[in-house]
Each structure stands twice: as C-alpha cells, then as structure tokens.
Amino acid sequence: MGRVKDYIIEAAPSAWPDLRTLHLVTRDESTKLQSLFLLLKALGTIFRHRREILLVHVNIGDKGSAARKSVVTLFSRLLRLPTVLHLHAVELEQMPGPALALLGFVFRSATAVVVLGERYRRWVIDRLGVKPERAKILWNGVPVATPPHRLHANGTKPLDILFLGSLGQRKGTHDLLAALAQLPADVPDWRMTFAGPGDIAMFEAKAADLGIADRCRFTGWLDQAGSREVTATSDIMVLPSYHEGLPLVILEALGLGTPVVTTPVGVIPEVLTDGQDVLFCQPGDVSALAGRIAALLREPALRQSLSDNGLALYHRRFSLQSFSASLSDIWQASLPAGAQRSVGGQVA
Template identity: 35%
Template sequence: MGNVNQTAGQAAQVLMIGTSLDSPGGMTAVVRLYRDMGLFEAWNIRYLASYEKPGVPTQLRVMAGALLTTLWLLLRGKVGLLHVHSASRGSFWRKSVFCALARLFGVPYVFHLHSGEFPVFYRDECGPRARRWVERTLRGAHTVVALTGLWRESLRRIAPGANVTVLGNPVRVPAALPPAPPPRGQVLFLGRLRDKKGVYDIVRAMPAVLARAPDTVFTLAGDGDLHGTARLAEELGVAHALRLPGWVDGAAKDALMDGADLLLLPSYFEGLPICVLEAMAQGVAVVASNVGGIPEALEQGRCGALLAPGDVEAISSAVLSLLADEGRRLRLRGAAHARAQQVYSTQAVTSSMSALYRAVLAPPQGAHYVR
C-alpha cells in the first residue's frame, strides 16, 4: 500500500505528500522519524505516497490515487495544511500539482525541499515557462523549508519574496557516546552507488590508501551500480578490500556504523545527508565533500573533514590522516556528537516543525507534543 492513513476516521488537519514510506532513501527516512517521534499523531497527519517504485503503470496508479484522494479531501474541507516533501525533477513536478490544487482551494502549503540539485535543475534544465512554474510554486507556499542557510539564500534568489525558513533533518542522538573503540581500519559509505555520490572516486582512492594501510576495508553499502563498482575495483586490483553488501537499513546499518572508523561521502551534490547526521550522532568521524548542507552541518570542518568533490588524492589523504591520527578522530567525534545533539536531534527538529504547523493551524484538542 502506498498510502498510509495514520488516523483513520478522523479529519485530517495536515495532509502530507511524499514517497512511499517503504522506499529506501534519506527523504523517507526523515518522514519516518517524524512519524516515530509522534508528529503524525500530534497533528492528525494523513500521509499519501505520490511515488512508490519504478515502473510507469505503478507510478501512474499511485500518483492518480494520491491526486484523487487529495481532491476528495479538499472538496470536503478536510485539509487545513498541505505539507509536500520534494526533491528535483520528477519529484518536483509531481509535488507541484498538489501545491497547485492547494492554491486553487485556498489551503496553505509547506514546500519541504530535500534536493541539493534543485538550483542546477532550475538553472540548467528548466525553460522559461518551467522556471515561472517553479517560482510560482515556491512563492505560493506558506513556508518553504530549506535544510540549510545556504539553501535558503539560493531559494530566495530563485523566487524573491518566497517565505523560506531553515529546518535541518532530524536524527536520533544518544545522550552520551560510549567509549571509543580501538581503530579497526573500517571505512564506510552509505548511499546509492552512482557517479554523483563519488563512489568511483572512492574506489580510485583505494590503491593509495592500501599502499600505506593494507588492512583497510572499504564497505560501500547501498543500491545502484554494484556491478560497475566491483568491476572498477577488479581493474584497480583492490577488490579484496571492498565490501558491497547492497542496501542496508535498521539493525544492519547500525552494525556497520558501529564498526566503522570513519564515514566517507565524497558526493558531487547533496542536500543534508542523513548518513552524515547519523555518523555525527553515533560518534563516527566524517570525511565528506564541501557541497550542499555538509559544510554547515560539520561547522566548516570543526566537526569533520571536508574536501572538494572529484579530488581522488584528497580522499586518500583524508582517509589515511584520520586512520592514523586517533586524537584528531576522537576530537571530531566529540564535536560532531555535541552539534548533532544541539541542532539535529529529533526533539529539536520535531519541536520546530510543530511550531511551524502551529503558525498555521490551531492544534487538535488534547494533542500531545514531542518536546
């Protein structure tokens, strides 16, 4: 089932639109956290999936069902606020239809952007009419949610006059970190295996790392181009040090994070990646590219090592440096955990989202809020 009704039989105060909650990826992980922290219950949220899985028949069925349900709820006056979670390209075009319906019925909406490629999409892939539609969608929102301050300024340039606020992604943060384990030479990547994530750059950096630290193991966990990644590792003679477990979640992902010395994410484009926030929360040192919301999350390098995307030599140098320097790794570990607790904890972010809703809606009677 693509559509999840969290409060069957009750009027929906908030109608939320996004990808199926059974889908992998950071955007759905964020929404699941909002649900698990009680936001859905507190605000009587009904969740509709506008996208479920690849395949034109499935996509058309899910999108049509979500549109018809939305129209039915709007006609009955059951929607006080529409909240859409959007990326770029197809995700934006799908969500913009729901936003247009909300405007037609005079219902306020929150446009929650999760894609670091949105400015590129707007600038390089949209013609004049498409750009005007993007601008109208953003300006028509009661609030546009940007994941970082840098994004906020970018969106304000795209749509001057849009009401853009900053709200980071939430992550579960333990109150205190356990004692740091001894170094094990474990480097972890989490995400889709594709060029834009810097996966092939990681493999190209492996020979230099293994020449000086031959026991290092690189685990690249995710779906995508597993075959091409493995083939490149074979060509470079590093396949023995590469692990490709596929997409992992839940306990399997936690186990990989617990066993890692550092998280490596040399992406070319990012929003505010959940894996970086999870590493910060769990005390795993981060090496990541200086794109999207990563520099802001890592406080320009105070909470992790930053590098330029595409710089294979910088990847190998950063990995070797952190594996060899336990003191620095521990300092980054502590600073990152403290920042995650202060800025990105589920309590902090969920409270901010409730405040945003409260600005539009009177809270349901007897609702219990997550503090």
C-alpha cells in the same frame, strides 16, 4: 526524501499530541499510469478531508517528484488549505528558464517553503521569488540511539572504513576507490565496506584493477537497521559526493560517534566544520581524499576528537527532538491565527 517523510510523521505527534496524519503517496515503483492514479487518489483524499485538514505538508524532490508535488501544492492552495512545501531536491537549480518560472509560481503559492540551509533559502528567494518571511530553514534530524561515549583507539584488528549510499559518480565512488589505492603502505591495516545499490560488478572489477579487491566488500542495499549497524561498527565513514543537500547518513554517523570524511557541497559546510566535527576535501581531489583517510587511520586522537565533537553537534542540532521542535514552530506559524492555539486535527 522518503526517510525524512517518515521522520516527519514520527516527530509530529511528540509536539502535537492530538494530531493525526494522513500519509499520501503519489508514486510507487510501478508504471507511470499507476503513479498518475496514485496522484489522483491523493488529490481525492485531500478534497474529501478538506474540512478536517489543518495543514498539508508537501515533500518535493527532483524531476517527476517536482511535477507531481506541484500539482498537490496548487490543488491544496486552491482549496485554501495552509500548505508547507518542503524542498529536498539538489538538481532543480539546473532547470531551464521556462520550467523554473513555473516552479517559481508553485513555490510562491505555498504558505511556507522549507529548505535545508541558507544556500537553498537564498535560491528560493532570489530565483523563485519566494518572500523572505515564508522561506524557512529546517535542518534534517534523525532518531539514533547515541552512545554515551565511543572510544577510538588503535587495536589489533583492521580499521573499518564505510561508504554508505548509491554507488556512482555523483557520490564519488570512483574517487574513493582511487584514493584507497593511493594510501601509503605504512598506515594501519584497514578494510573497506561499500554499502549501497549500484553496478557492484563494475566496482568490484575496478577494485581488482587497483589491487585492493582483497580489502573491499560490497554489500548491496541495506535496510535502515543494517545501515545503522554498519555505521555504528565502522571506524570511519567516507562520502566524497559531488552533489548533496544534507545527507542523513552523515547525521547518523555523527549521532553514532563515527568520524566522517566528506566534501563541502550543498549545505554541509553550513553546519559542519573542517577539523572540528568532520574532515573536508574537495570533490574529485583524490590525493586530498587519500590524505584525509590516511590521517584518520594513523591518528586515533583525531578520530576521537571528531567523534566527540560530532556527538555533541548531533545532540544540539540533529536529534529528532530538535527536528520536531523546529517543525512544530514552522507548522504553527503557517496556520491561520485562529487555529494556532488548537492543534487537534489532521496533517496531510
């Protein structure tokens, strides 16, 4: 969610040249008391600038984020500011009834609700009572320097496989290790990089138990530049998650020409097509996952096809330019009629 927020700030000026953004933070890595102070500070900033603010864009996630951003949304609407509520959470569907009812009140109060795809659009309409005309789909976009063409061919070096994300059950890290151990001996030579935070010692021990420790390396957390570099130099990305929205790491892989194996969860199957721009396997199906990875290792033509089609899809739908244009349309539609022709001012 934090990265999407950064892309919103980066994308907005390209569409609205006279716009200024107020970046409001409601939580940091310190205590809950400090987070409360940051929330109150954000509310104070909105109140002080209420006459200058054109629109408030609220990014809402799971758990504590949902509580804090609900307060921001209701406060902004109390001040009669147009408010766009941008849903990034993937676990709010499991909220108990009373909490869901309160969340529905918050979502219905927003001027517009932005979601990742049709699945979540139907959820906010059917479960939270948002009016259909207020529920908007905005596909994530990412800024990457895409290669004009990336050539995939078998060479003398091992093929590089990448997992990029937090190590753990939700992302399918255990399944990926088990699948790697099942790869046939006759596939081309390969090596595996796990890039992300988590219990690295435990997963290193698991790789050793499976007899693949010499092929696996665990880098820990990488910053954005490091993530882009490791994605651009990998031959395959694998993300066998159980729960996702629309992961930015997949979109970046498409834009960098890196073939992807993933699971059809969240809104991923709404925008990606099995065998055309990605390979799918069901969450937890270790044998199928091993088969998909083996196919990509063996077939450079398949890697090339996924790479070329993924690049084309990225340019059509997931570039920052596409994201910026769609975001601009949503913002403009959320403004009062008299303000829609003037975009000077501030967005919080």
